Amino acid sequence: xxxxxxxxxxxxxxxxxxxxxxxxxxxxxxxxxxxxxxxxxxxxxxxxxxxxxxxxxxxxxxxxxxxxxxxxxxxxxxxxxxxxxxxxxxxxxxxxxxxxxxxxxxxxxxxxxxxxxxxxxxxxxxxxxxxxxxxxxxxxxxxxxxxxxxxxxxxxxxxxxxxxxxxxxxxxxxxxxxxxxxxxxxxxxxxxxxxxxxxxxxxxxxxxxxxxxxxxxxxxxxxxxxxxxxxxxxxxxxxxxxxxxxxxxxxxxxxxxxxxxxxxxxxxxxxxxx
Ligand SMILES: [Zn+2]
Numbered sequence: 001x002x003x004x005x006x007x008x009x010x011x012x013x014x015x016x017x018x019x020x021x022x023x024x025x026x027x028x029x030x031x032x033x034x035x036x037x038x039x040x041x042x043x044x045x046x047x048x049x050x051x052x053x054x055x056x057x058x059x060x061x062x063x064x065x066x067x068x069x070x071x072x073x074x075x076x077x078x079x080x081x082x083x084x085x086x087x088x089x090x091x092x093x094x095x096x097x098x099x100x101x102x103x104x105x106x107x108x109x110x111x112x113x114x115x116x117x118x119x120x121x122x123x124x125x126x127x128x129x130x131x132x133x134x135x136x137x138x139x140x141x142x143x144x145x146x147x148x149x150x151x152x153x154x155x156x157x158x159x160x161x162x163x164x165x166x167x168x169x170x171x172x173x174x175x176x177x178x179x180x181x182x183x184x185x186x187x188x189x190x191x192x193x194x195x196x197x198x199x200x201x202x203x204x205x206x207x208x209x210x211x212x213x214x215x216x217x218x219x220x221x222x223x224x225x226x227x228x229x230x231x232x233x234x235x236x237x238x239x240x241x242x243x244x245x246x247x248x249x250x251x252x253x254x255x256x257x258x259x260x261x262x263x264x265x266x267x268x269x270x271x272x273x274x
Pocket of ligand 1 (some may be wrong): 140
């Protein structure tokens with residue numbers, strides 16, 4: 001999942017000649033395959049491969065407009081996310097994007113990649129009571145390093161996006177001001193772990209001048225992360241457990257990401273056989 005307080009305008013592939021004006025209908029997988037690129041297609045293939053291994057079937061992807069989803073409709077910042085759901089009596093992986101009806105291949109491979117990793121054992125963690133924003137930040141922070149590696153393996157390089165976000169943060173924090181230290185720190189740590197060396201230096205310097213508290217939290221997060229191998233699924237979950245305990249983020253449980261998909265397949269099967 002990616003949530004950001006800014007519009008990420010870089011690297012948009014609007015495919016302007018292929019946009020269908022006020023399109024409402026979701027894009028089906030066959031259309032997504034044609035409208036995106038080879039790395040996105042490879043990520044879709046990888047998703048199907050994982051599904052065949054885990055559920056003995058493939059689960060199509062569809063891409064929808066996040067402004068048509070009740071939960072994200074009025075969110076003021078950018079939202080891109082994905083989850084399994086039913087669509088026209090089929091179990092699908094539904095991807096909700098900001099740029100709809102434009103399709104950004106990098107975003108689509110990113111959101112599918114999150115689910116490939118879940119099936120590879122990089123389980124999500126939920127807070128009790130639920131806090132979707134904090135959960136998104138924490139799970140993204142931990143799983144983005146292996147996700148970026150996965151994206152590079154299929155041929156997408158997310159480096160420009162990551163570095164552009166660092167630039168944005170640097171401008172945002174170039175003055176003193178109020179900030180939610182914890183959520184800022186989680187977002188910053190996410191990008192600092194993955195940005196280029198120069199960006200990291202510049203952003204850390206800016207934080208040390210203007211946001212000392214936030215910087216302390218960021219350092220704590222990065223220190224904890226350095227004790228874990230984030231590319232290993234179990235170690236990655238263990239990192240998140242330590243982080244929520246040490247930073248006293250409340251009560252968290254790790255989720256079984258396979259069960260809701262299995263339940264969904266059963267539920268859709270029951271409905272269609274009725
Ligand atoms: Zn993400």
